[in-house]
Amino acid sequence: MVDSSHKRQRIINCVAQLPYKIQLGDTNDEWKIIPATGSSSLYSSIEYLNSEEKSKDYEQHVLGWTGEIARESMPSRVLNSRNRDKDENGEKGKTDLHAEDEREKEEDPLYLTGGQIDGITKDLRKHGKDSDHYNVDNVHPVWLLRRDQKRWRGFAENVLWPTFHYILKFSSDSGERENLSWYDYVRFNEAYAMKIGEIYEKGDIIWIHDYYLLLLPQLLRMKFNDQDLTIAYFHHSPWPSNEYFRVLPRRKQILDGLMGADRVSFQNEGFARHFVSSCKRLLDSTSRTSKNKLGMVQYEISAYGGDIVVDSLPIGINRVKLLGDAFTKNIDQKVLAIKDAFQGKKIIVGRDRLDSVRGVIQKLRAFETLLSMYPEWRDQVVLIQVSVPSMKGGTGQLIRLEQQVNELVTSINTQYGSLNFSPVHHYYMRIPKDVYLSLLRVADLCVIASVRDGTNTTALEYVTVKSHMSNYNCYGNPLILSEFSGTSTILKDAMIINPWDSVAVAKSINKALNLSREEKKTLEDKIWPQVPTIQEWTNQFLSTLDDIVDKAHSTTDRKVTPALNRPALLKHYREAKRRLFLFDYDGTLTPIVRDPAAAIPSARLISILQKLASDPCNQIWIISGRDQAFLNKWLGTRLPQLGLSAEHGCFYKDVDNEDWVNLTEKFDMSWQEKVGNTMEEFTRKTPGSFIEKKKVALTWHYRRADPELGEFYASELKKELDKLCTDYDLDVMEGKANIEVRPKFVNKGEIVKRLVWHHHGRRQDMLNTKREELAISEMPDFTLCLGDDFTDEDMFGQLNSIEAVWNKQYSDEVNQWGGFGFYPCTVGSASKKTVAKAHLTDPQQVLDTLGLLVGDVSLFQSAGTVDLDSRGHVKHSDSSIRSEQASARYAMKRQHSYKN
Ligand SMILES: O=P(O)(O)OC[C@H]1O[C@H](O[C@H]2O[C@H](CO)[C@@H](O)[C@H](O)[C@H]2O)[C@H](O)[C@@H](O)[C@@H]1O
Numbered sequence: 001m002v003d004s005s006h007k008r009q010r011i012i013n014c015v016a017q018l019p020y021k022i023q024l025g026d027t028n029d030e031w032k033i034i035p036a037t038g039s040s041s042l043y044s045s046i047e048y049l050n051s052e053e054k055s056k057d058y059e060q061h062v063l064g065w066t067g068e069i070a071r072e073s074m075p076s077r078v079l080n081s082r083n084r085d086k087d088e089n090g091e092k093g094k095t096d097l098h099a100e101d102e103r104e105k106e107e108d109p110l111y112l113t114g115g116q117i118d119g120i121t122k123d124l125r126k127h128g129k130d131s132d133h134y135n136v137d138n139v140h141p142v143w144l145l146r147r148d149q150k151r152w153r154g155f156a157e158n159v160l161w162p163t164f165h166y167i168l169k170f171s172s173d174s175g176e177r178e179n180l181s182w183y184d185y186v187r188f189n190e191a192y193a194m195k196i197g198e199i200y201e202k203g204d205i206i207w208i209h210d211y212y213l214l215l216l217p218q219l220l221r222m223k224f225n226d227q228d229l230t231i232a233y234f235h236h237s238p239w240p241s242n243e244y245f246r247v248l249p250r251r252k253q254i255l256d257g258l259m260g261a262d263r264v265s266f267q268n269e270g271f272a273r274h275f276v277s278s279c280k281r282l283l284d285s286t287s288r289t290s291k292n293k294l295g296m297v298q299y300e301i302s303a304y305g306g307d308i309v310v311d312s313l314p315i316g317i318n319r320v321k322l323l324g325d326a327f328t329k330n331i332d333q334k335v336l337a338i339k340d341a342f343q344g345k346k347i348i349v350g351r352d353r354l355d356s357v358r359g360v361i362q363k364l365r366a367f368e369t370l371l372s373m374y375p376e377w378r379d380q381v382v383l384i385q386v387s388v389p390s391m392k393g394g395t396g397q398l399i400r401l402e403q404q405v406n407e408l409v410t411s412i413n414t415q416y417g418s419l420n421f422s423p424v425h426h427y428y429m430r431i432p433k434d435v436y437l438s439l440l441r442v443a444d445l446c447v448i449a450s451v452r453d454g455t456n457t458t459a460l461e462y463v464t465v466k467s468h469m470s471n472y473n474c475y476g477n478p479l480i481l482s483e484f485s486g487t488s489t490i491l492k493d494a495m496i497i498n499p500w501d502s503v504a505v506a507k508s509i510n511k512a513l514n515l516s517r518e519e520k521k522t523l524e525d526k527i528w529p530q531v532p533t534i535q536e537w538t539n540q541f542l543s544t545l546d547d548i549v550d551k552a553h554s555t556t557d558r559k560v561t562p563a564l565n566r567p568a569l570l571k572h573y574r575e576a577k578r579r580l581f582l583f584d585y586d587g588t589l590t591p592i593v594r595d596p597a598a599a600i601p602s603a604r605l606i607s608i609l610q611k612l613a614s615d616p617c618n619q620i621w622i623i624s625g626r627d628q629a630f631l632n633k634w635l636g637t638r639l640p641q642l643g644l645s646a647e648h649g650c651f652y653k654d655v656d657n658e659d660w661v662n663l664t665e666k667f668d669m670s671w672q673e674k675v676g677n678t679m680e681e682f683t684r685k686t687p688g689s690f691i692e693k694k695k696v697a698l699t700w701h702y703r704r705a706d707p708e709l710g711e712f713y714a715s716e717l718k719k720e721l722d723k724l725c726t727d728y729d730l731d732v733m734e735g736k737a738n739i740e741v742r743p744k745f746v747n748k749g750e751i752v753k754r755l756v757w758h759h760h761g762r763r764q765d766m767l768n769t770k771r772e773e774l775a776i777s778e779m780p781d782f783t784l785c786l787g788d789d790f791t792d793e794d795m796f797g798q799l800n801s802i803e804a805v806w807n808k809q810y811s812d813e814v815n816q817w818g819g820f821g822f823y824p825c826t827v828g829s830a831s832k833k834t835v836a837k838a839h840l841t842d843p844q845q846v847l848d849t850l851g852l853l854v855g856d857v858s859l860f861q862s863a864g865t866v867d868l869d870s871r872g873h874v875k876h877s878d879s880s881i882r883s884e885q886a887s888a889r890y891a892m893k894r895q896h897s898y899k900n
């Protein structure tokens with residue numbers, strides 16, 4: 001019983017698919033819930049968290065997609081009536097009825113009413129509670145009932161999965177299909193974020209599993225502005241070397257998605273290392289290694305100034321349950337029957353999913369080599385190979401693989417078999433669990449030849465079953481395991497092979513079959529303790545997560561800035577009438593590069609700015625540390641509609657005007673010589689550094705110097721300049737690999753203050769500062785301010801102060817989003833210190849966001865937070881309404897057809 005006085009930690013466990021499947025009856029009013037197959041380790045961990053032992057401390061909620069909802073059968077009456085309709089219209093004969101059935105199955109949109117969804121949810125929960133197959137409370141299904149339900153797997157299975165397994169795939173079209181499947185992938189992740197939003201409580205741990213949900217961590221950061229939110233992600237598949245990972249067109253979005261997590265974990269150290277190197281190369285992150293409280297190595301990586309822990313923990317199996325299941329009377333009989341069928345012969349067993357990475361071909365080739373190299377084994381050994389059809393079934397590549405396997409099996413059996421005996425028994429099917437367990441028990445040897453996998457549960461289960469003294473003399477029988485399986489780093493004392501070397505594998509098989517009892521026992525003694533249990537895995541994961549979270553929470557200034565909610569921004573943008581855009585330039589509109597002269601605007605940026613500026617409701621200002629010459633050359637002359645402010649507020653040029661106004665005209669500039677001389681002194685000491693002399697400000701750059709030397713002299717220079725500048729009213733600022741000096745009384749915040757307290761659309765006069773008397777209806781009702789650097793904080797601070805003033809003055813005029821339309825947004829990580837209210841990670845996200853506003857980018861190009869309906873349409877959108885109507889029509893039609 002759970003002690004109700006003790007506060008249990010809530011965990012929302014997010015899986016790509018619930019452990020149960022739904023089968024609909026003819027009318028959608030009857031349904032069946034059946035256990036799902038696959039992901040057995042993960043589901044065991046979920047079940048363990050639900051156990052009496054764990055539920056004292058944890059309240060688990062399991063959230064996941066329903067998977068494709070199948071029809072139990074095609075209702076014949078529907079088909080008959082449809083066929084009759086067709087006959088009456090003279091459109092179709094009965095000959096293509098079968099093809100039509102198949103199409104109908106595939107395209108059946110499965111429209112379910114709210115009542116039906118509630119009914120199935122209730123049954124799912126009941127099933128979860130009562131089931132002895134993955135017994136789980138608190139199930140929260142994610143419904144995505146669109147036509148062609150396979151669409152939700154497209155990107156994950158056809159793009160991500162191959163890359164994670166070192167398979168390069170080329171798009172057969174111009175990338176259009178991949179784009180569409182990417183949009184579905186984004187939607188899939190959005191649907192999870194939305195569902196989590198319905199059940200989330202402050203302080204929850206959100207534990208996300210595997211590659212269907214790579215965008216979810218960042219989406220959750222966007223959705224919840226909660227410093228206590230803990231997000232952990234576990235990657236169950238391999239993570240490839242950066243050379244493979246970087247071929248993914250969406251590689252950056254994927255890494256950005258994961259950067260929302262506090263912790264990212266992998267099956268083994270190698271995968272974690274690959275991930276860290278992908279982040280280094282693609283996000284320019286830094287990393288350091290440390291040890292966690294269990295003494296295991298972990299990486300602390302810092303990307304965009306934010307920190308996450310990367311580590312590895314191989315998943316395990318439920319050994320106790322497995323042994324209980326494997327040693328029953330029923331299975332004893334099955335084992336005897338198999339033994340009987342292959343009397344006197346050695347039995348090699350394999351069970352693999354039939355896809356290109358499981359190495360079934362390699363295994364068959366090695367077996368063929370064995371029979372050719374060691375004739376003494378002919379007629380003495382049998383290979384029982386079970387190949388489980390892949391979820392990705394039906395693709396050209398898989399069909400070719402099936403053919404290849406069949407050909408090899410036939411060739412081996414023809415060469416080495418006889419009328420009475422076939423050396424290979426190949427079963428291309430899903431087998432029941434008791435048959436699988438009896439095969440593990442009866443095996444003299446198990447061969448796993450995968451050419452790539454994350455973890456191999458068959459290997460762990462085989463070793464566990466062999467650890468148990470059985471009646472059939474198979475205690476401690478050996479395992480041959482591919483070095484390319486993630487599990488080879490755990491079961492180090494298995495007989496490790498390279499599956500591509502069939503001669504070596506054949507020799508290993510021969511050796512394994514000849515091992516003496518003592519040799520097997522020695523191997524078994526070593527390998528058995530190496531099998532991780534699911535209980536250890538779950539407990540270690542959660543206890544080390546506690547540590548990470550405690551550490552993060554003990555940092556007093558931990559602040560997580562939510563990602564900018566782009567769909568909300570878009571909604572407001574569309575409704576606003578007086579929009580003001582305040583953009584920093586370097587690091588915001590363009591990425592930071594080594595040479596300042598090379599940071600010129602991209603064609604995409606110019607086109608987006610052009611589109612934004614063409615709307616008369618918009619006023620756009622670039623407020624930069626750059627000088628007038630640079631801004632004029634690259635922006636002013638091309639886009640005279642832009643307002644420009646140079647040198648951190650020293651100068652400005654109004655929209656549609658060529659004249660610059662110098663706000664520092666009356667300021668004494670005698671400091672420039674002294675500051676310049678000091679900077680020159682440091683330039684001499686720091687090879688690669690240089691001074692950028694602007695009209696007023698001076699900037700010392702050290703990006704191209706040796707990083708350590710540069711940082712050292714930058715801090716020395718800052719100290720010198722601080723002393724020198726006490727005599728003048730100057731600011732000495734530390735920028736991105738630069739130290740900059742300019743008069744104190746001008747800054748970007750001052751410019752912003754003047755721009756907001758201004759009659760929207762009228763000419764600027766920044767020398768006149770008496771603006772606070774304006775009515776709110778004359779000022780902007782939407783202000784998006786973006787900047788990456790320390791100097792941009794002045795802009796954000798000003799907007800926050802103005803908002804505070806407006807809150808007092810115009811408290812009854814707040815908009816439907818509860819504010820006055822200020823969006824101060826930093827460009828950088830979520831954990832960067834800022835007074836901004838939101839963040840975007842980098843200039844690419846900035847352009848994607850602005851592109852969204854001008855209609856260049858689809859809402860699903862990158863993940864934002866949208867409310868989706870149960871079919872994955874944006875709620876209340878045209879497509880959602882159309883789909884509602886179609887649903888009503890379809891339900892009527894189905895009901896009508898069924899009655900007839
Ligand atoms: O206010 P901003 O528009 O962000 O300008 C700030 C400074 O940006 C430039 O320097 C920085 O960007 C360079 C190009 O990417 C990079 O090489 C340098 O290391 C950065 O510090 C510019 O050169 C400065 O004048 C601006 O003040």
Ligand SMILES: [Mg+2]
Nearest residue numbers: 584586587789
């Ligand atoms: Mg900047």
